Amino acid sequence: MAPPGVGSSTQKRPSVASTADNDIVVLDGGFATQLSCHVSQQIDGDVLWSARFLATDKEAVIDAHLDFLRAGADLVMTNSYQASIGGFVEHLHLTKEESYDLIKESVALARTACERYQKEFPNSPAPMIVGSVGPYGASLHDGSEYSGSYAKSTPVDTMRQWHIPRIKALVEAGVDLLALETIPCRIEAEMLVDLLKKEFPDTKAWLAFSVSQDGKSLAYGENFQETARHCYEMNPSQLVAVGVNCVAPRLVESFISGINKDRRNPIPLVVYPNSGESYKVELGWIDRDKCEPVDTYVQRWLDLGVTWVGGCCRTYATDVSRIRHEVEKWKRTKSDKTCQNGQCVQK
Numbered sequence: 346m347a348p349p350g351v352g353s354s355t356q357k358r359p360s361v362a363s364t365a366d367n368d369i370v371v372l373d374g375g376f377a378t379q380l381s382c383h384v385s386q387q388i389d390g391d392v393l394w395s396a397r398f399l400a401t402d403k404e405a406v407i408d409a410h411l412d413f414l415r416a417g418a419d420l421v422m423t424n425s426y427q428a429s430i431g432g433f434v435e436h437l438h439l440t441k442e443e444s445y446d447l448i449k450e451s452v453a454l455a456r457t458a459c460e461r462y463q464k465e466f467p468n469s470p471a472p473m474i475v476g477s478v479g480p481y482g483a484s485l486h487d488g489s490e491y492s493g494s495y496a497k498s499t500p501v502d503t504m505r506q507w508h509i510p511r512i513k514a515l516v517e518a519g520v521d522l523l524a525l526e527t528i529p530c531r532i533e534a535e536m537l538v539d540l541l542k543k544e545f546p547d548t549k550a551w552l553a554f555s556v557s558q559d560g561k562s563l564a565y566g567e568n569f570q571e572t573a574r575h576c577y578e579m580n581p582s583q584l585v586a587v588g589v590n591c592v593a594p595r596l597v598e599s600f601i602s603g604i605n606k607d608r609r610n611p612i613p614l615v616v617y618p619n620s621g622e623s624y625k626v627e628l629g630w631i632d633r634d635k636c637e638p639v640d641t642y643v644q645r646w647l648d649l650g651v652t653w654v655g656g657c658c659r660t661y662a663t664d665v666s667r668i669r670h671e672v673e674k675w676k677r678t679k680s681d682k683t684c685q686n687g688q689c690v691q692k
Contacts, residue, residue, distance in 0.1 A: 359419050359473075369647065369653075369654065369672050369675075370420065370473075370652060370653045370654070371417055371418050371419045371420075371654060371655060371665065371669050371672055372418060372420060372422070372615075372617050372653060372654060372655020372656070372665075373410075373414075373418040373420065373421055373422055373665060374413060374416075374655060374656035374657070374660035374661055374662060374664050374665045375619070375657055375658040375659055375661070376395055376409060376422065376424055376426070377389065377394055377395035377658070378658060378659050378660060378661055379409040379412050379413065379661055379662055380395050380405060380406065380409040382409070382412070382661075383402075383405035383408045383409055384398065384402055384405045386401075392432070392436055392486045393427055393428075393432055393433075393436055394426065394427040394483075395424050395426070395427070396424060396425060396426070396427045396428040396432070396433075396451075397436075397437070398424065399424055399425075399428065399447050399448075399450055399451055399454070400433075400437055400439075400447060403450075406424050406451075406454045407454050407457050407458045408458075409424075410454070410455055410459075411458045411461060411462055413662050413665055414458065414459070414472055415462070415465075415662070416662040416663065416665040416666040416669065417665060417666055417668075417669030417670075418655065418665050418669075419472060419473060420472050420473035420475050420521075421455045421458060421459065421472055421473075421474060421475070422475045422476075422477045422524055423451040423452055423474065423475065423477050423515065423520065424454065424455075424477070425448055425451040425452075425476060425477045425478070425479075425511065426477040426526070426527075427479055427484065428447070428448050428451060428511060429444075429484050429507065429511055430444045430448075430510050430511065431444075431484070431507070432444075432484055433447055433448075445510060446514075448511055448514035448515065448518075449514045449515070449517060451476075451477075451515070451518075452474060452476065452518035452519060452520055453518065455474045459471060459472045473521040474519070474520050474521050475520060475522055475523065475524045476512070476515030476518075476520035476522070476523045476524065477524050477526060478508065478511065478512055478515070478524060478525050478526065478550075479526060479527055480528050480529060480533060480555070481495060481503075481507055481508070481533060482494075482529060484507070489529070490529055490555055490564075491527075491529065491555055491564055492529060492564050492565065493530035493533075493555070493563065493564045493566075494565075496529075496530040496532050496533065496565055501532055501533070501536050504532075504536055505540060508536075508537065509540070509544065512540070512544075512545065513544075513545075516548050520548075522548065522549040522550055522551070522585060523541075523545075523548060523549070523550035523551075524551055525538075525541075525550050525551065525553070526551075526552075526553040526590050526591075527553065527555045527590055527591050528552065528553070528554050528555060529554070529555035529563055529564035529565050530564070530565035530567070531563065531565070531567045531572045531576075534552060534554065534572065534576050535575075535576060535579065537552070538576050538580045538584065539579065539580075541580060541583050541584075542579075542580050542583065546583070548583065549583050549584070549585050550583060550584060551584065551585050551586040551588070551615045551653060552573075552576055552577075552584055552586075552587045552588075553587075553588050553589055553615055553617070554569060554572070554573065554587075554588070554589050554590075555589075555590070555592075556569055556592050556596070558593075558596065560596050560599030560600060561599065561600070569589070569600050570600070570603070570604045573587045573604060574604070574612065577612045581610075584613075585613060585615075585653075586612075586613040586614055586615035586652065586653045587612050587613070587615065588600075588601065588614045588615035588616050588617075588651070588653070589601070589615075589618070590615075590616070590617045590618065590619075590657045591617075591618065591619045591657040591658055592619065593618060593619065594618045594619075594620075594637050594638075594639050594641075594642045595637060595642075597616055597618055597642065597646060598642070598646070598649065601614055601616065601646070601650075601651065602649060605650060611650060613650075613653070614649070614650050614651045614652060614653070615651070615652075615653035615654075616646050616651045616653070616654050616655075617653075617654065617655040617657045618639055618642075618656065618657060618660075619656070619657045619658040619659050619660065620637070620639070620658070620660055638664070638667065639656050639660060639664055640664065640667035640668050640670070640671045643668055643671035643672060643675070644671055644675045647672070647675045648675075654668060654672065655668060656668065
């Protein structure tokens, strides 16, 4: 029996290795969004966001991961976006050692969800476990991951020392790869790519940026395509993809279109937008009238070379199921075409 959204229980699930062959990987959706279906406590506005539930409701965390897998996701991302040693020490009153172990627990809970999923669907390949690594700004609880304003006053070594133990915990716990995500500024992105090379040379990752509304810049103002190319070229052997996340779906194409023009070796692209809403610390999610279904854009993104696609904040397991449907439809259409002399025509 196949899980909902997946065509066959024996269907090959992409792996980290196989993505080099241009497999399409379906990501999960907004973890805190889906978690809200399983808990009664407020998540948005909490200084630890969804990471608090690593300590307070482990079963809910597992259930949220399972929702995405049943919807057709090829992977689950750990509930560690806003997890940090200092944050857990201050707000959960844990020791540094206990805080480190709690970050590792995020991987264990994701693995438990994968194991339960495989018991339900024994013919399904093992999902990937991706360690979520949010930006330094997320720990400030001021929304600065959407502006990058902390880059003005925070030394890069401060960011580095904050990131090292959380990444180390995820890697030590056995993630398949890392998601360096919602990174709003070039200085932090470059530092993370360099850190990956020097401290975690056997670990692969994707790098996804927080971007502005202008369709061309990082949240902090640097040119997206120039920065993305530079970061990829710093470490192409470890970066499985570069792209954008937590951006309105309608803006995605403007960021990625043309990024691989005239490149002999195209940059693999990852895209996982939000619902189109915006987040303000004092107000929460606003602009609900700007919500738009992510799935309506998926096939166009795949045409532009995206190979990793999913959802971010305010997207649910139901959205992942629709994304999976669009991916399978695109793959079927592609298989019905033959390419001759660089031109694809219907059989």
